[in-house]
Amino acid sequence: MISGLKNITFRYTFIVVIMAVLAILIIVKAGIIMFAERQYWKDVADRFVKENVVIRPTRGNIISADGKLMASSLPEYKIYMDFRVQSSKQDTMLMNHLQEICNGLHEIFPDRSAQDFRKHILKGRRAKSRHFLLYPKRISYIQYKEVKKLPLFNQSKNISGLHEEVFNQRKKPFGSLAMRTLGDMFPDMAQGAKNGLELTYDSLLKGENGITHRQKVMNKYLNIVDKPAIDGYDVITTIDVDMQDIAEKALVDQLKNLDAVFGVAVVMDVATGEVKANVNMTKAGDGKYYEMRNLAVSNLMEPGSTFKTASIMVALEDKYITPDYKVDTKNGMVNMYGSWMKDWNWYKGGYGEIDVTRILEVSSNVGVSSIIDKFYGKDPQKFIDGLRRMSIDKPLNLGFVGEASPRIKGPKERYFAKTTLPWMSIGYETMIPPIYMLNFYNAIANNGVMVKPKFVKAIARNGEIVEEYPTEIVNPKICSDETLQQIQTILRKVVSEGLAKPAGSKQFSVSGKTGTAQISQGKAGYKANGVSYLVSFCGYFPSEAPKYSCIVSIQIPHGPASGGLQAGSVFSRIAERIYAKHLVKNIAQAKDSTAVLIPDVAQGDITETAYVLKQLNVKSNSASIPYSFNPVWGKAKTTDSYVELSTAQPDKKRVPNVVGMGAKDAVYLLESYGMKVHLSGVGKVHTQSIPSGSMVRKGEYITLTLKN
Template structure:
């Protein structure tokens, strides 16, 4: 029995040894495999891991919109589309459809994209069809929402994706529906979506929103996105900009710049009571001779303001009580010696103004008169004059919401230990009093004049009213009062009267209007060339006009500044003329009459509407209560403007979208008003000459003709 037990034990040990050796062998194989994978096959398995790894990436938030004061889109994130067709699906069905509808498809695509011919689409589609490509782009550029909608109405493309193969891929892009209008004020984004300038930059924290987070799971050649944290869209900002006023200011300023060969032009319109900036134009001449907004000159230009500064000088003297409006000053023959330097009036060659009253010194903008008054009463104590300027708010900090905005530079006299002035000379005060020896951005000067119009209350310029999200106000930006009262009530009334007389009986007559009262001050200054002074090379001038209207019940203040080479240079005749067009245009736009007041029992209630911007026509007709046709497909999502034709009949107006012309083709402007006709042609780079009034009945370049930038087009109108 013991023998059997020993035999069984020997057999068991033998089996366990076999199992142990097998286990050892398996371990050695595993270790060998690990070494093999970790060395010889390491590169292969790292690639496999790369194909299957999971990444986390930020999911960008939709950027908020920038809107005008009445809610119109100034800058927004709008959709664009890649138009894709998959030629690999449903081939048998599509072969028959393709043969039958191919000509219609090509013709339809040419109608939607007129810059591409039918032959282009025939070759383009046939190439994709022959390759049986799964993601063939119908056109290489991105399409608008309107274009994409039109394409989806064509044969084959209107079929479901799994049947016809057509689908679109949406992208978002930043667009300015009004083109270059207020471009520098609104601002831009650079290539990576970061703000570059303007309100886009200043209010980026509200516009940008909060990025989300997504997980990208990569499995071989496919990526599977998964949103972990959804992004929060940015807020919209409601600006103070009025599109109509902005357009009016831009046109008036550009017309004068071209007429006098100006280098830089600025025009700003501010609402008196609120400080709202309704329009701000910054135009610079390019090497090509065209004009564009490339710098925010209105807030950044540090130039000597010239004679528009004289108003502040006289206000200080009146408010200090050293003079009154009956004060008389001798200006001689138009040339006066000021501490060894010659001070001249603009009419010095004809004998000057002789002895004139204090108000008259501003009416005729007498350099000698103003400088002699200030030098007489402040020459021995210039600190008191500069303190007076600060007291009336000239150069007060405005905290403008723009990167690079300038600040008024008004020098304060300084003395050394021996009581000698270190930054002040005999000529400093006389020349400072007439707008030299200081540097004031145009918007600071306008804020001062706006305070005079606002009965002495100085308010800061406001560019944004509020931040909104989903129709709810997130943050308000109320009007900021810089100074409750810039001067005594008596001083204010005297200055208001003098500024009105500058326009009604002085050098500012060109800025006036027969329909309402205007008050303001002209300005003409030589532009210093830095260390080279004023007399090296050709002379450049800054001509300005700053004022407000209507003078008896001020609603808006405005400043126009133009930098130009050579003579003639006149703030009244040149900048004042631009002010005149702006003020009259704004007052005409703001004239509100009820349509019902003009109706009689037998009156025709349907107005005649010109061809042109149908979106604008639809907006006006809706507010007049005039019915328009439904479904004409006019909306801001489709772009603005939308060009077309209008026809009045049976107490309604039918609006029809017109033919779209490529940028290198002359559009059809027959039947349009002057404003729309000039806009649509000038945006294509044409130089327009216009004759008559009413509707366009003749254009010198036929519709559909190829055009080149700078080409002259003559447009004739008649009623």
């Protein structure tokens, strides 16, 4: 009995021990799984059991008006190695092809030697890492495909252990060109866009996320798509890459010459308002210029003399003045309510009595301010109403983050003193972003129709236009036809006869107005820490049938300052290069494709000439010229529609003129005169060493120089 009890106790004890050991083993194994093998099982979970995994769509492209890719989403990769895949082939293939693999990686990534890759890979092999980073940087799709061609890596993931992380990266093929217009993305594109068109049209560009999960089917795990991702739309901008490049180069060259703080250049299509170029360059700490902010739409600054055009238009529209209305600007200085209003040439004695046209030609501060103060001094609101009637201060709502709207003070606001109106009339005490000033001049060029500046012309998907953005009219008529015609004539003379001559061109006519303004330092005034200036020119071209309008605005930290010389010359370079790019010939000079042009026909063998004219279907009497194996000398008479050939008996006593002939005809003719010919060059006869009309000396050498 006792023996049986001991036997039972021993058995239970044994079972308890076994269970305790198993429990300890389970706890140990759980600890290993939780800590030592945590990453492995996390990878396994990610690889095989994924529920409701988000599929990121491909962000849409931003495309230029001329069809060039300006911003696109391209995949980038980080490549990893799993040295513990359940594959007997992996280690054998790795060691057999290690040198070949390392050499291949070095060719793809030259910044690391084959020896470095060898040491690195062996380090990961010794550590038996499951997620070993092969190369520290992100690589392109092309580089990734090249890696996949290497031995071992060209096998499946379950054999090779090679796996990757995929990142979508926003790329700009043209680098910094129009960078601030296009905008930026956050480094993690899932966070969205920061600014520019990327942010404005983010809801269209980003697309819609999809959802997928992994499911085991027939002993295999498959990705099951619950909801496919929808890629983003493409945004087709109005930017012309070539015109953007032209404007940027012209502006940056001048900024460097002037050691400027910043510069803006914007080009618009007059009829549609399409912004063809938008350049915004700011000087950085390294002394170079970069696109940092969209200054054209966000920079609020006093416009200076470009605003004088608006002031004069208000007075013209209210019938207070005409272009020949005269103002005595005296010696270039006038006291305005205790402050001196000065013209730029006051130290030279001023302009004296001049008319309105001349006032704008020479940008007379005294002339403009005297007119506005005389007719609106007792009723400043009427002047403000006149400005607003032209929509110069109407918010355009372009959709950019940080976009600013013009600030024009009214007489009921604080700090509107008696001096405010005269100084406002010449471009001070008002704050207007460059694109608003350009839009005003664009309206003048567009026969008084103010259209909204447009940066995007259409939305597309898979090459198909989904939506087009029509031209929006801000103001159908900013002024009467009479005022418009008067100001158009004046602005043309400002360039042809006034201070804006540097903005002009010998190839076509330009209209516009210069601007030079001291920059306010806020409460510190205009002269704190030295005087800095905003020089500008705003106008359009060609004057007779305006196609493009443009503003150039530059801040310089020193004098002398001249809107005509410093900004106008940039305008001229931009305009001339754009004009050359889009040069259109007079249609009257064009020839129909079926028309037959009558070529110039020189003297020579008329039998061969007749043959050529027949082959070219040129109207001539070539049918009456019989073909001969022996040359028949003759001459030709041409009209706009016909060639008449006739034989001719040359004067054998005088050296003939062979300039313009082919070498064969020239040699034949001169040798028939008994002269010896030496040829130099190729092509037609350009010069002959013995002048035509000279007496022939048989056996004499004559040298013919040929050129194409």
